[in-house]
Amino acid sequence: MPASDRELNFARAILGERNFRDVPDEEVLREAERLLLDWMSGEIRMERPKLYDHYALLLLALTRRVRHLEARVAALEARP
Secondary structure, rough: OOOOEEEHHHHHHHHHHOHHHOOOHHHHHHHHHHHHHHHOOOOOOEEEEEEEEOOOOHHHHHHHHHHHHHHHHHHHHHHH
């Protein structure tokens, strides 16, 4: 079965066999963003419960906003 035909479990794809407490937030954000981008572009499918596009858009927007704000904070902290 091609990868695009296989339905992924969103949490399992991020966590693997680890407990959620063992996965750093940065990794969760990075992998969630990757999965959501791939899902929105039709490159992967998610198993039930399905993510609906309005939720995915919100999650993706929040992920991007967090990254933008982190960059702004880092720039401000780097000022003398």
